[in-house]
Amino acid sequence: MQEGLTIGEVSGKLGMSSHTLRYYERAGLLRPIPRTEGGIRRYQEQDVEMLRFLARLRLMGMPIHQIREYAELARSGRDTFEARGELLTKHRSEVIARIEELQRNLEVLDLKIEMYSRGCTPLSAPGDPCAEKLRGLLERKN
Amino acid sequence: MQEGLTIGEVSGKLGMSSHTLRYYERAGLLRPIPRTEGGIRRYQEQDVEMLRFLARLRLMGMPIHQIREYAELARSGRDTFEARGELLTKHRSEVIARIEELQRNLEVLDLKIEMYSRGCTPLSAPGDPCAEKLRGLLERKN
DNA sequence: TACAGACTTAGAGCGCGCTCTAAGTCAAGC
DNA sequence: GCTTGACTTAGAGCGCGCTCTAAGTCTGTA
Numbered sequence: 001m002q003e004g005l006t007i008g009e010v011s012g013k014l015g016m017s018s019h020t021l022r023y024y025e026r027a028g029l030l031r032p033i034p035r036t037e038g039g040i041r042r043y044q045e046q047d048v049e050m051l052r053f054l055a056r057l058r059l060m061g062m063p064i065h066q067i068r069e070y071a072e073l074a075r076s077g078r079d080t081f082e083a084r085g086e087l088l089t090k091h092r093s094e095v096i097a098r099i100e101e102l103q104r105n106l107e108v109l110d111l112k113i114e115m116y117s118r119g120c121t122p123l124s125a126p127g128d129p130c131a132e133k134l135r136g137l138l139e140r141k142n
Numbered sequence: 143m144q145e146g147l148t149i150g151e152v153s154g155k156l157g158m159s160s161h162t163l164r165y166y167e168r169a170g171l172l173r174p175i176p177r178t179e180g181g182i183r184r185y186q187e188q189d190v191e192m193l194r195f196l197a198r199l200r201l202m203g204m205p206i207h208q209i210r211e212y213a214e215l216a217r218s219g220r221d222t223f224e225a226r227g228e229l230l231t232k233h234r235s236e237v238i239a240r241i242e243e244l245q246r247n248l249e250v251l252d253l254k255i256e257m258y259s260r261g262c263t264p265l266s267a268p269g270d271p272c273a274e275k276l277r278g279l280l281e282r283k284n
Numbered sequence: 285t286a287c288a289g290a291c292t293t294a295g296a297g298c299g300c301g302c303t304c305t306a307a308g309t310c311a312a313g314c
Numbered sequence: 315g316c317t318t319g320a321c322t323t324a325g326a327g328c329g330c331g332c333t334c335t336a337a338g339t340c341t342g343t344a
Contacts, residue, residue, distance in 0.1 A: 008320065015283075018321085019303055027301095038310050040321055052280040053254070059284065060247045064301065078261075085258035092251050099244050102237055105202045109234050112195070116227035119220075138194040141157075142201065150290065160291085161333055169331095180340045182291055206331065 004034070004042030014051055021051075028068040029054055031075055050074070060095050101142065108137050146176070146184030156193055163193075170210040171196055173217055192216070202237050243284065250279050 007018045024030050030050065033041040050071070057067050070087050073080040111134045120128055149160045166172050172192065175183040192213070199209050212229050215222040253276045262270055 006321075017303075020301085022322090023302065035322095036310085038321085039323095040310070049277075049280070053250070056247045056250050056280070058301095060244060060251065081258050081261055085255055088251060088255050088258070092248070092255065095244055095248055095251070099241055099248075102202060102241050102244075105198045106234070106237055106241075108195070108198050109202065109230060109237070113227055113230050113234065116223050116230070119223055135191075138191070138198070148291075159333075162331085164292090165332065177292095178340085180291085181293095182340065200331095 002036050002042055004044050005048065007041050007043070010043045010048060010051070013048065014055065016051075016055065024051070024054070027064055029064070029071050057091070060091065061098065062091055066091070104142065108134065111137065144178050144184055146186050147190070149183050149185070152185045152190060152193070155190065156197065158193075158197065166193070166196070169206055171206070171213050199233070202233065203240065204233055208233070246284065250276065253279065 005013070007021055010016075010021060011018045021030075025033055030047060033043055033047060035041055054067055054071065057070070058064075062070075066087070070084060073084045073087065111130060115128075115130055115134065118130070120131065147155070149163055152158075152163060153160045163172075167175055172189060175185055175189060177183055196209055196213065199212070200206075204212075208229070212226060215226045215229065253272060257270075257272055257276065260272070262273065
């Protein structure tokens with residue numbers, strides 16, 4: 001037994017498949033993970049930490065190629081702090097925009113649900129104020 | 143010239159490509175759009191209204207197969223109001239969960255950005271309270 | 285009537301993010 | 315030493331949601 005976690009251990013710990021872990025390495029999201037003499041990956045604590053953060057970026061919808069960009073900066077030492085901060089800040093505003101978009105569309109959804117619960121026909125209710133409001137929301141761009 | 147909009151007009155109005163409009167019809171998201179004698183689609187107001195709403199469902203991340211399910215109910219008359227309401231209500235809670243997930247991950251992102259702006263190394267700062275907090279957030283499931 | 289340009293179909297292709305397969309190697313326990 | 319099960323690689327395959335292609339048809343205008 002050597003130092004560091006095997007791919008199976010990391011997989012269990014983080015809830016990502018071994019396939020995905022290898023894929024992330026191939027894709028440049030991780031440094032080349034150090035191997036035993038037999039060629040078996042031994043993940044260090046830093047690798048697991050990195051993975052935890054990258055997984056959050058994925059959950060926030062950052063595409064793989066951008067995560068790679070971040071990861072490459074992260075591997076290039078501390079004179080990339082500013083660039084990394086900028087990259088994350090840009091992504092931050094995209095996430096906020098996404099949240100706002102979801103919230104706007106939730107309004108539409110709520111109106112529609114209310115109309116169904118009131119049993120009034122959604123597409124052809126010219127008099128209904130609720131139907132009018134829905135129509136108005138739908139006509140606005142996004 | 144006949145009654146109703148051509149695919150190009152709908153495409154321009156809603157900002158979706160003609161390709162996508164045909165695809166949505168094929169996929170069962172729209173009723174078979176009525177054609178002219180020459181076989182050219184003429185979208186009616188009801189089709190456009192439907193499309194507007196379906197587009198919102200897409201923006202909220204509902205997969206095509208679920209939208210089809212909803213659309214099929216919508217084509218089956220008003221005794222599917224309850225089922226439609228349930229389907230949308232279920233999706234509503236998924237959207238809310240997604241928003242909350244994004245907000246939780248935004249916390250992680252904000253902490254990370256703060257650390258970069260303070261110029262302190264994120265992965266190895268055992269003393270820093272901010273780094274500790276980040277580590278804590280990252281270790282929690284999602 | 286002829287032309288241009290938008291329309292039609294069936295079906296292939298693509299980018300994404302995994303996910304799986306095949307064939308083989310490594311290593312912990314008996 | 316042998317078995318067993320996890321590991322390795324290269325590369326294929328997949329589900330999703332479009333997106334495009336090819337070959338041909340329709341239609342408004344000159």
